Amino acid sequence: MNTYVKIKGFKYNSFGLRQEWLYSFLTNEENFLKENNLGPKQIEAFIYFLKDCELIDKNRNLTLLFEILKSIYLKDGPYSQILWGIIWINLCFNVSIFNWWATLPIGIYHRKEIINIILLNYGKNNRSLISGFNTLKETLSKSPIGEILGQGIPIKKGKIIQGFNKTGLKSLHxxxxxxxxxxxxxxxxxxxxxxxxxxxxxxxxxxxxxxxxxxxxxxxxxxxxxxxxxxxxxxxxxxxxxxxxxxxxxxxxxxxxxxxxxx
Missing domain, CATH: 1.10.10 (Arc Repressor Mutant, subunit A)
Known part of the structure; x- marks a missing residue:
């Protein structure tokens, strides 16, 4: 059974959560927000992600969860199922586009189909719709969430992502x-x-x-x-x-x- 989720909007400027951004932040802490090679819109999007992942508070202070996930990252490695599992849980609890994606069952989803379903749940056909799709696409393809957590392995033609194969998991820590x-x-x-x-x-x-x-x-x-x-x-x-x-x-x-x- 599928559960309806109202998608409320998009705030990440078409960017997804990229693994290299998270790894740099876990390593360099607040300094990464000051010294990085990200553009202004990228850093703005990343700060939103950090808040939604509960790694910083509304004043951009590091949280206890940050300290714990840094410890897990250093000891278990960058592809830890626990590390990315916690990140994914918090995104699903706090962000409607990810909560919506989590309701979809195992299967292959092509780009046009994903955009059409987002439209049904968002209710507006505007440029933000494509921004939301791009946020989902980047998060699944540029972090281990897609492959390690089975949430969407990219289907590519050349370098172009045409959709995702959502496989799910058979075991979870x-x-x-x-x-x-x-x-x-x-x-x-x-x-x-x-x-x-x-x-x-x-x-x-x-x-x-x-x-x-x-x-x-x-x-x-x-x-x-x-x-x-x-x-x-x-x-x-x-x-x-x-x-x-x-x-x-x-x-x-x-x-x-x-x-x-x-x-």
């Missing part, structure tokens, strides 16, 4: 799942979650990562070392009980305090 679930719990004030009821809900890990509930549960169980962060009900299949004293950021704090083992 338990820390990414738990961060997503706790973020959802904070938003909805709901700490007992039926994973099967959740699968067609906006902001669920099933939607955001295009992963089945069965594969989601298997990924959780494979990460038994994180079982202290949640409980599974013995009476009701698929019911997960979160600790209402924890927040999503605490899940990541738990991870960086332990071993860094990528699945």
């Amino acid at each position: 338990p820390i990414v799942i738990l961060y997503n679930l706790y973020k959802y719990a904070e938003k909805e004030n709901l700490y007992e979650i039926d994973l099967y009821s959740l699968e067609n809900t906006l902001y669920s890990p099933q939607k955001i990562f295009t992963i089945s509930t069965k594969d989601l549960q298997k990924s959780l169980l494979d990460g038994s070392q994180y079982s202290n962060l949640y409980r599974l009900s013995f009476d009701r299949l698929g019911l997960i009980i979160l600790n209402d004293s924890l927040k999503a950021i605490n899940i990541l704090e738990n991870y960086v305090g332990g071993e860094k083992n990528e699945i």
Whole structure:
């Protein structure tokens, strides 16, 4: 089942989130915003991305999440599923174009089809529509979100991107799942979650990562070392009980305090 998402507008000047920008920011921190080779519109777009990824606050100060993701980047490497999984979750929670894309099922989507569906959900046929498509295109093709997270592998003719193959995932790191679930719990004030009821809900890990509930549960169980962060009900299949004293950021704090083992 597909869920309708109203696309509210576009603010990134046709630019997407590029991996080299994020890596430079994680390495050089605020200095990158002052000393870089980006144009004025590019840096403006990137600052919007940093706010939407929750890496800086409204005053452009670094957040605790920035410090944690920098640690993950340095220890797990630039293609860490956890690093990019957290980035993608926050984009889907905070930006309607990405939240909308997350609702689309596995499949091949050509450029014209994507633009037509954006038009239906945006409701206006103007130049911003193409800017929104370009933001999505660049984010999927110029960061690991497209390939590593299965959210859209570019289909090319020569150098021209003609569409994307959305493959989804068969496995997902338990820390990414738990961060997503706790973020959802904070938003909805709901700490007992039926994973099967959740699968067609906006902001669920099933939607955001295009992963089945069965594969989601298997990924959780494979990460038994994180079982202290949640409980599974013995009476009701698929019911997960979160600790209402924890927040999503605490899940990541738990991870960086332990071993860094990528699945």
